Amino acid sequence: MAEKAKTAAMALVLGEKDNVATAIVDIDPGEVPVMFNNGVKKVKVNQPIQYGHKFAVRDVGEDEDIIKYGEVIGISTKAIKTGEHVHVHNVASKRGRGDLEGKGA
Amino acid sequence: MMKFLGYRRPDGQVGTRNLIGVIPTTVCANEVAERITNQVNGATAFLHHQGCCQTPPDIERVSFILGRLGKHPNLAGVLIVSLGCESVLADEVAEDIAGSGKPVKKIVIQELGGAARATAQGTLLVQEMVIEASKLEREPCxxxxxxxxxxxxxxxxxxxxxxxxxxxxxxxxxxxxxxxxxxxxxxxxxxxxxxxxxxxxxxxxxxxxxxxxxxxxxxxxxxxxxxxxxxxxxxxxxxxxxxxxxxxxxxxxxxxxxxxxxxxxxxxxxxxxxxxxxxxxxxxxxxxxxxxxxxxxxxxxxxxxxxxxxxxxxxxxxxxxxxxxxxxxxxxxxxxxxxxxxxxxxxxxxxxxxxxxxxxxxxxxxxxxxxxxxxxxxxxxxxxxxx
CATH class of the missing domain: 3.40.50 (Rossmann fold)
Known part of the structure; x- marks a missing residue:
């Protein structure tokens, strides 16, 4: 049963603390089955998400850590709603930022 | 025990391939190395863009890496192709590789009188090395x-x-x-x-x-x-x-x-x-x-x-x-x-x-x-x- 549910999921959440899911098929807007640590739950996705891309599984404020694999992968540059595409347009890297050196960052 | 079939080299290391390596010591020798390997089955060239007009730490690194590559157990023998005036010292690289016990030859394009003659000379050397290497058989390792x-x-x-x-x-x-x-x-x-x-x-x-x-x-x-x-x-x-x-x-x-x-x-x-x-x-x-x-x-x-x-x-x-x-x-x-x-x-x-x-x-x-x-x-x- 669990195996069946697993194959039906269209996106994966990889850590308990994660606020993003990764699409494992191309996703159209609508209710989408997402595999969380404790089973499959539906999340309403509000825009098309390409295979391999991420969307928020809960609302994220501006300047909030983005968590995947249970680890910080960057920081939001604007507020992100549940179901919204999470990528370079709303997330910045915190590392290797030569552009911020000497600017108090 | 988990095993694989490999080629035992004179220094005891094991190769998974049995090739002759043609290694230029500088970017200027790439073409000759490439032409030689185009003419001999069983030979392979490591082409690169280094070897001259670099800072001393980088020249040292390039010499070290070329030596390490030449000593690789997948190579049964090596031909060094030198232009003749580069910063990397071809004799030192050749000597380093020869320390592994495998045959190493060297040609110098400027001494041999250009690409055509160097390619011909290198081809003959590599052809002999390939035939000699082919006698080795794989063994369980x-x-x-x-x-x-x-x-x-x-x-x-x-x-x-x-x-x-x-x-x-x-x-x-x-x-x-x-x-x-x-x-x-x-x-x-x-x-x-x-x-x-x-x-x-x-x-x-x-x-x-x-x-x-x-x-x-x-x-x-x-x-x-x-x-x-x-x-x-x-x-x-x-x-x-x-x-x-x-x-x-x-x-x-x-x-x-x-x-x-x-x-x-x-x-x-x-x-x-x-x-x-x-x-x-x-x-x-x-x-x-x-x-x-x-x-x-x-x-x-x-x-x-x-x-x-x-x-x-x-x-x-x-x-x-x-x-x-x-x-x-x-x-x-x-x-x-x-x-x-x-x-x-x-x-x-x-x-x-x-x-x-x-x-x-x-x-x-x-x-x-x-x-x-x-x-x-x-x-x-x-x-x-x-x-």
Missing amino acids: PVSELVYGIKCGASDTTSGLGANPVAGAAADIIIRNGGTVVFGETTEFIGAEHLLAKRGATPEIGQRILDIVERMENRAKAVGADMRGGQPTAGNIAGGLTTIEEKSLGAIVKSGTTPVVDVCEYGERPAKKGLVVMDSPGREPELLTGLAAAGCQVIVFTTGRGAPQGFPFVPVIKVTANSKTYERLKDHIDMSVSDVVAGVQTVGAAGEELAKEVLAVASGKTTKAEAIGYFAAMDIYCTGPVI
Whole structure:
């Protein structure tokens, strides 16, 4: 049963603390089955998400850590709603930022 | 006991291929090296862009790496091709390689009177070496004599979800059986180094991991720009990877779960058996060269978007977890593990399959990159300017 549910999921959440899911098929807007640590739950996705891309599984404020694999992968540059595409347009890297050196960052 | 069939060399090392290497000591000798290998079956050239007009530390590195490559057990013999006036000293490189007990010859283009004569002379020498090498037969060797390298390139999200965990599972199997696994790409530890450092066999090894990451990040920062677009690359971003941290977290799982027993400099031969970190950049030509110089006899290369290259004398096994990439690029990719992402195959089962494939390729099975000879664009990682 669990195996069946697993194959039906269209996106994966990889850590308990994660606020993003990764699409494992191309996703159209609508209710989408997402595999969380404790089973499959539906999340309403509000825009098309390409295979391999991420969307928020809960609302994220501006300047909030983005968590995947249970680890910080960057920081939001604007507020992100549940179901919204999470990528370079709303997330910045915190590392290797030569552009911020000497600017108090 | 897990075994593979290899070629025993005079210095006791074991090769998985039995080729004659043609190694130019400077970029200016590339064409002659290439023409010689075009004319002799069983010979392969390591072409690069270094060897002259560089800072002394880089010249030293190039000499060291050319020596390490020449001593590689997959090469039964070596022809050094020198222009004659380059900074790298061809005699020293040749002497270094000859220390391994294998035959080494040298030609100098300026002394022989140009490319045509040098090509003719080199061709005759390499032809003889190939025939002599062909007399050697493979023999069973324990996995403890296998050193295999892991690289991930042209990554996308499926690399972190499927291909890299599978590569890690295979690494665990080979290491449990006494083998050695080398991985690098220090840039792709950024954001995940705390997890890797915890796996150091001693606190000192953990600290060295943190140190090499800091050194690499400072090099990137010194340019004064956000490195995104360079790392992660434009292709990584198109594939869904947003930041270097995300790329790194997906990348380090390719090293499996065993402790890191040593941290080596670029191209250095690991002194210990087990899992070894090699300080190195992420770009393919330099990273693959570093793994070969370290002595890796096989390389496992995971990819999401579809990186095509192999290496001139080390078989490179391409693995992807992206089903679309596998269908599109079957002539470059040796193995698909997309069932892992779909949840219908376990990482462990796919890891066992990959470990078997590593032994099959080590024993002589031809990889796709070898079959089509896709490996000419290699280089040596240098950190100073061309002067």
